[in-house]
Amino acid sequence: MIEAKGITYKYDSVTALSDVSIHIERGLKYALLGANGAGKTTFLLHLNGILRPLSGKIFCDGTEVTYDRKALTTLRRHVGVVFQDPEVQLFSATVAEDVSFGPMNLGLSFEEVKRRVDDSLNACGIYELKERATHFLSHGQKKLAAIAGVIAMEPQVIVLDEPIAGLDQRHKEMVLDIFSRLNTNGVTLIMSTHDIDLAYEWADRMIVMKDGRVAGVGTPLEIFSKGDLSISKPIVLEIYERLISRGLLRDNGNVPRFRDELLRELG
Ligand SMILES: Nc1ncnc2c1ncn2[C@@H]1O[C@H](COP(=O)(O)OP(=O)(O)OP(=O)(O)O)[C@@H](O)[C@H]1O
Ligand SMILES: [Mg+2]
Known part of the structure; x- marks a missing residue:
């Protein structure tokens, strides 16, 4: 479904990714693991074209991503990203405006946009925050609003950069439930997390990154039978x-x- 082939990326002099090749299969749940600075966020930002590789290629459904406006629009309809930092994601004045922004840009009818916004806010348990100013939300509330915004786009692939970090237990379960339901309906999920216990239970496949490289890919049992991948x-x-x-x-x-x-x- 999505394939990264030999991706290398640098921030000025810092090499963040070196020769990363990963094949994401349709309908599976991927957990992306690795220490702080391993390159998880940098890799995830390549999956919907926010970052462009210095060398290497990204393929979406077999088509090479070319980074012109048309290719990027298609890719971003396909792949939604929940950013690690919700501050980066939210830019409208109110929660309702923010969540409706994407669906409105898809050219959907007013009724359909309203349905999607209400459904995603309900699914994230934040319907009551609908008219609130995004600026004054707590960190966890911002995270939930950002997730609602991505869900409202109904993408086939959702990339989640530490989606549950900073959420309380109830909202954590709620968010994981939403994603489980979406996955049951065929949505492919790629989630970075530092929660090894959760990843072990949740993931169909694990990708372990170390120093900008892929240290291992496999089922959870395969990953943990491999010995030293520097994860607990x-x-x-x-x-x-x-x-x-x-x-x-x-x-x-x-x-x-x-x-x-x-x-x-x-x-
Ligand atoms: N905007 C940036 N400018 C310069 N260097 C950066 C930038 N963003 C990330 N880096 C560097 O790139 C490397 C990979 O960072 P990245 O954010 O992808 O790691 P990560 O695995 O997501 O870490 P974390 O678990 O802390 O979120 C690190 O060495 C980091 O310092
Ligand atoms: Mg990160």
Whole structure:
């Protein structure tokens, strides 16, 4: 669906990405992991053409992205990005104006724009903030408004740069629920996160970045069986392996992904 081939990117003298090649398959959930400064945000900003690679190419549905206005418009209808910093995303005076901006630019009818805005605000649990000034929202509220704005565009691919950082438990679950529902309906998701436990449960595939390079791509189990990728192990896996090494659990090959699965193993 989206393919990055040999992407290199520099900010002045800082090389942020070196020869990054990743194939994003339709309908899957990708977690993008890596230390601060590993290049996650820089990579994600290439997926809808905000950044243009110094060398290498991006393909969307097999077509090379050419960076002219038409190609970028098509790409951005296809791929929505929730930025790491919501301040970058919100630019209208009120929440309603901000969330409706994208759908209005798609040339939809007034009724359809209103439906999309109301639906996305409800889905993010912030309908009551509709008429509020974006400027005065709290950080978490800004993040939710930014997410609502991207959802309202109904893109086929959503890129999420640490979408749940700074959200309380209720809103975290709400946002993850929205994305799960979208994914069930075929939307491809790529989410960067520092929450290894969440990523381990959530992702179909993991991409691990290190120093601007791809250190590993695979299913969560493949990633954590690879040894040193400089990311910590999810707690469920850590406990499971510890129990096996101490002879308290028999290794039957059913490595648990979820907390409940581990508890079931324990009987
Ligand atoms: N606007 C910029 N100007 C100069 N250097 C930058 C800029 N943005 C990022 N960098 C550098 O590029 C590298 C990759 O940064 P990036 O923001 O992509 O990392 P990240 O993996 O998203 O980190 P984090 O987990 O902290 O969000 C870092 O060395 C960073 O200092
Ligand atoms: Mg980042």
